[in-house]
Amino acid sequence: MSDHNYVPSSKLGKWFNDRLPLLSLSAHLREYPTPKNLNYWWTFGGILTFCLLGQIITGIVLAMHYVAQADLAFESVEHIMRDVNYGWLIRYFHANGSSMFFLAVYIHIFRSLYYGSYKSPREVIWIIGMIIYFLMMMTAFMGYVLPWGQMSFWAATVITNLFSAVPLIGESITNWLWGGFAVDSPTLTRFYALHYLFPFLILGLVILHIWALHVPGNNNPVGIEVKKPSKDTVPFHPYIVIKDLFALLVFLTLFAFFVFYAPNLLGHADNYIEANPLVTPTHIVPEWYLLPFYAILRSIPDKLLGVIAMFASIFVLVILPWLDTSKIRSALFRPLYRQFYWLLVLDVLVLGYMGALPPEGIYLLIARVATAYYFIHFLVILPVLGFKEKTIPLPLSISEPVLNESIDGAQNNKMST
Amino acid sequence: MSDQKKPKRRDFLYTASYAFGAVGVGAAIWPLIDQMNPDASVKALASTEVDVSLIEPGKSITVLWRGKPVFIKRRTQEEIAEARSVELDDLIDPEKDEDRAKNPEWLVMLGVCTHLGCVPLEDKGDYNGWFCPCHGSHYDTSGRIRKGPAPQNMQIPKYEFVNNNTIKIG
Numbered sequence: 001m002s003d004h005n006y007v008p009s010s011k012l013g014k015w016f017n018d019r020l021p022l023l024s025l026s027a028h029l030r031e032y033p034t035p036k037n038l039n040y041w042w043t044f045g046g047i048l049t050f051c052l053l054g055q056i057i058t059g060i061v062l063a064m065h066y067v068a069q070a071d072l073a074f075e076s077v078e079h080i081m082r083d084v085n086y087g088w089l090i091r092y093f094h095a096n097g098s099s100m101f102f103l104a105v106y107i108h109i110f111r112s113l114y115y116g117s118y119k120s121p122r123e124v125i126w127i128i129g130m131i132i133y134f135l136m137m138m139t140a141f142m143g144y145v146l147p148w149g150q151m152s153f154w155a156a157t158v159i160t161n162l163f164s165a166v167p168l169i170g171e172s173i174t175n176w177l178w179g180g181f182a183v184d185s186p187t188l189t190r191f192y193a194l195h196y197l198f199p200f201l202i203l204g205l206v207i208l209h210i211w212a213l214h215v216p217g218n219n220n221p222v223g224i225e226v227k228k229p230s231k232d233t234v235p236f237h238p239y240i241v242i243k244d245l246f247a248l249l250v251f252l253t254l255f256a257f258f259v260f261y262a263p264n265l266l267g268h269a270d271n272y273i274e275a276n277p278l279v280t281p282t283h284i285v286p287e288w289y290l291l292p293f294y295a296i297l298r299s300i301p302d303k304l305l306g307v308i309a310m311f312a313s314i315f316v317l318v319i320l321p322w323l324d325t326s327k328i329r330s331a332l333f334r335p336l337y338r339q340f341y342w343l344l345v346l347d348v349l350v351l352g353y354m355g356a357l358p359p360e361g362i363y364l365l366i367a368r369v370a371t372a373y374y375f376i377h378f379l380v381i382l383p384v385l386g387f388k389e390k391t392i393p394l395p396l397s398i399s400e401p402v403l404n405e406s407i408d409g410a411q412n413n414k415m416s417t
Numbered sequence: 418m419s420d421q422k423k424p425k426r427r428d429f430l431y432t433a434s435y436a437f438g439a440v441g442v443g444a445a446i447w448p449l450i451d452q453m454n455p456d457a458s459v460k461a462l463a464s465t466e467v468d469v470s471l472i473e474p475g476k477s478i479t480v481l482w483r484g485k486p487v488f489i490k491r492r493t494q495e496e497i498a499e500a501r502s503v504e505l506d507d508l509i510d511p512e513k514d515e516d517r518a519k520n521p522e523w524l525v526m527l528g529v530c531t532h533l534g535c536v537p538l539e540d541k542g543d544y545n546g547w548f549c550p551c552h553g554s555h556y557d558t559s560g561r562i563r564k565g566p567a568p569q570n571m572q573i574p575k576y577e578f579v580n581n582n583t584i585k586i587g
Contacts, residue, residue: 154535158551161534176450180459182484182534190453278479278486278528280535282550298552303532303568359553 028214034240035231037398040113042218043247044108045210050248051101056199058094066146068192070185073148074274092263099142099266100255102289105133109317114341116329117219118230123321125212130318132205137290139198142191144287149271154284156183156191162297165304182277201397223330223399232398283358291355292348296374298359299367309371316378323378323387333392337385342378459483459537466579469523477539479528482586486528487574488547489584492558497521499545500559510569513581514559517573525576525584526560532567547571 006027008014017023059090065084067076080087109129110117118126145156158178164170179186217228226232234240258265266288271279286294296313300306316323331338354367426457465482472478477490492500500514501521520525528536528547535551542548542555544563549556554565561570576586 019454154551158533158535161532164534176454178455179453180455180484182529184459184484186456186459277481277484278536278548280537281536282553284535300565303566306566 011025011222016267028330030235030237031229032214032236033217033226033229034236035218035226035232035398036234036239037220037222037232038218038240038243039113039221040243040247041107043244044104044111046244047104047248047251048101048108049206051097051104052199052202055094055097055101056203058090058097059196059199061090062094063196066192068146068189070188070275071147073188077147089259092259096255096258096263096266098143099258099287099289101136102140104251105136106289107302110345113344114331115219115221116223116324116326116331118321119324119327119329120321121216122213122219125322127318128205128209128212130314132202132209134314135198135202135205139195139202140287140289142195142198143169143219145188145191146195147271148188148275150273150275150279150281151268151271151284153183153275153277154280155286156187160187162307162310165307184277187270190347211301219329220398221330221332222395223328223333224394224397224398240405287354288352292351293355295351295355295367296371299364299371313374316375320378320382324382325384326382326389326391327386328391330393333394334385334389335392336389340377340381340385344374346371347377431475464585466583466585468582469584470582474522479536480586482574487586488524488526488528488539488560488571490524490539491522492518492524496558500557500561503559503561505559507563509562512559512561512570514561517559517561517570520578523557524560525573525583525586527572527574529571530554530567531569531571532565537571551570 006017006024008017008023013023057342062080063305065076065080065087067073077091080091082088084090097180112126112129141155141159145152160174160183163173163177166173175181178184213367217226220226229235268285270284279315285291293310293313297310300309326334326337328334331341350366350370354363354370359361421460431469432488432495456486462483465480465487467478467480469478469491472489472491474491475493475496477488479486479488481487497514497518500518503514505511505513514521517526530549530551532549532552535549537547537549537556539547539555542564544555544557546558546560546563548554549567551567554567555563556562556567556571559570560573562568574586576584579585
């Protein structure tokens with residue numbers, strides 16, 4: 001991984017580094033050779049790190065004021081909003097932060113899909129990423145339960161009832177999850193404990209994700225291997241650091257818009273009504289980032305099969321490196337895959353939209369077609385496409401297309417030779 | 418195990434140690450898992466008595482039992498007739514109305530949709546019974562599933578008439 005032998009300049013630094021090579025690690029991170037052709041879609045790793053840390057910090061602060069007990073939870077959230085100094089800001093940051101987190105993670109995932117970043121030798125990075133994504137969904141779901149509003153309560157009821165679809169032991173599982181015979185205070189308290197735990201599991205997995213990334217190095221828009229270090233790469237610091245920070249600033253503009261100007265736009269008004277186990281809101285929907293999965297769940301008329309299809313839609317992503325048989329990574333050189341890629345993007349957007357609408361008539365039909373296409377994309381199109389597709393020849397190095405296209409590249413080349 | 422060797426005393430000791438260790442780990446984990454099951458205080462709330470003397474025919478009340486809503490419906494003659502005239506072959510989860518409402522006038526059932534646990538709305542849906550707003554399950558006047566993703570009829574809890582005016586649930 002580190003191709004250099006770093007020696008700290010100071011005597012103290014050398015003494016410390018011999019005992020715990022943290023300075024070597026920091027040197028590795030600074031010098032880490034990065035393909036010079038990375039575009040802005042590659043800045044979302046840094047943005048996601050910011051999102052995770054932001055959620056952890058604001059979450060710890062909220063935990064100092066929140067009470068995870070069914071009779072007090074709703075009031076304690078209002079207490080945070082009205083009485084706690086800057087409580088409104090911290091809570092709105094945390095609530096909208098989850099949406100921003102998912103927005104960034106979806107861009108990050110679709111970046112990988114477009115440029116084939118999940119392919120050999122980066123399968124493990126991808127799988128860790130999918131585990132992180134799954135944990136994120138669980139964390140977000142449990143966090144959504146904590147305010148104990150109507151949407152919180154009924155989201156908890158519907159999602160935990162998914163497990164009642166398991167044959168024979170389904171009811172025992174749901175009672176075990178609830179700590180009772182329905183969603184109630186014991187459920188809330190345990191969700192709170194786990195909601196606090198999971199972000200730290202995610203943080204640990206993020207470290208593994210980055211570690212696994214630093215073994216082969218970054219993929220790049222051209223999708224060919226680069227020699228490291230060479231004229232194809234730039235050191236991570238300052239080049240990538242500055243670029244990531246700029247992208248983060250742009251992202252924060254959007255973030256701030258939601259926090260300050262539309263803090264409830266992505267939420268549901270029903271969640272400002274305290275949980276009532278006797279009345280289900282007339283139209284319950286999950287948060288926007290879970291809608292495609294919700295649409296898949298509802299499009300299957302059988303309870304158990306619907307649950308299986310929903311989990312399978314995530315599982316096909318985990319095994320994607322082996323479903324995609326093409327050796328060519330980047331969609332830039334795969335004209336057919338490029339079209340199917342955009343069809344998939346459209347398909348997922350349609351699924352999300354259908355997930356927000358009531359499951360009846362034409363909407364249900366559209367959701368079913370979109371669900372079928374989702375699985376066809378991964379289980380039929382991708383395996384076959386690798387054998388059938390006529391790809392565009394790859395360049396020899398990532399400097400080659402740059403040299404041909406722009407003066408910038410030529411200057412870069414002169415400087416480094 | 419490249420060549421076929423007879424198991425030695427040492428192999429037996431290894432296997433026995435692993436097995437013993439596994440049992441020990443299992444015994445240590447069980448309390449950590451079982452603590453999540455419904456506790457004694459939750460189980461203690463097992464029965465509720467309800468006064469039903471004020472319910473008029475065609476009306477219903479909803480009471481909370483073990484954290485779940487229970488519908489107590491005093492059915493009209495038309496509703497009873499409608500429930501009893503259905504052929505069993507037309508049902509997704511075949512069950513006679515006679516078995517669900519021992520006293521035909523009173524239907525007592527868990528107001529929990531058997532799909533994903535929402536509370537169905539009364540006097541809605543295609544079968545004049547209940548309709549679940551979450552994922553569109555239709556129930557008839559006996560609380561039986563007729564259309565939609567729910568797999569079963571709404572459950573009948575254990576209940577009895579203590580006297581003419583009082584029902585004990587649980």
